[in-house]
Amino acid sequence: MSSYKAFDLDQISLEKRVVLRCPFKQCNARIIPLSKALVSSKISIDKAPEMVAVGQIPSVDEPRTESTSDFYKVDDVWDFDNIGVSRAVENLSSPIELASDPGEPVTLNIERLLICSECDKGPLGFAGISEKDAADVKNLKYFLSCNSVVYDV
Ligand SMILES: [Zn+2]
Numbered sequence: 001m002s003s004y005k006a007f008d009l010d011q012i013s014l015e016k017r018v019v020l021r022c023p024f025k026q027c028n029a030r031i032i033p034l035s036k037a038l039v040s041s042k043i044s045i046d047k048a049p050e051m052v053a054v055g056q057i058p059s060v061d062e063p064r065t066e067s068t069s070d071f072y073k074v075d076d077v078w079d080f081d082n083i084g085v086s087r088a089v090e091n092l093s094s095p096i097e098l099a100s101d102p103g104e105p106v107t108l109n110i111e112r113l114l115i116c117s118e119c120d121k122g123p124l125g126f127a128g129i130s131e132k133d134a135a136d137v138k139n140l141k142y143f144l145s146c147n148s149v150v151y152d153v
Contacts, residue, residue, distance in 0.1 A: 029118035051145040070146040084117035
């Protein structure tokens with residue numbers, strides 16, 4: 001198991017199978033496989049909600065949260081092996097702006113947190129939806145914190 005900071009994302013080019021797992025020691029459930037698509041979806045988000053932080057420790061006992069800005073963007077919840085999505089909570093954080101290609105940046109309202117569906121711990125990420133898509137939860141976009149999972153290399 002490796003932490004995000006210790007793990008070199010370029011290793012994905014070696015076509016090794018890397019699995020992102022729940023960071024909690026007693027759990028380590030599969031969260032999502034690390035694919036090239038996932039690596040290239042990585043974005044930096046300012047003012048995101050605080051997340052569980054793995055830091056340099058490959059596995060964490062106690063939830064410790066800190067602000068983080070690196071996230072994998074996942075459009076389809078079915079890409080995850082295990083993820084839990086909280087109910088909608090108002091004012092979880094300020095809305096984020098996402099560049100969209102092509103067109104105007106999209107503003108997403110952050111209203112849900114992602115937790116491990118095996119141990120219910122987290123948050124490991126968050127989910128948001130744009131105002132115009134808000135009628136259908138299928139339009140939620142998911143953001144998995146790069147530093148809130150361990151890398152099973
Ligand atoms: Zn877990």
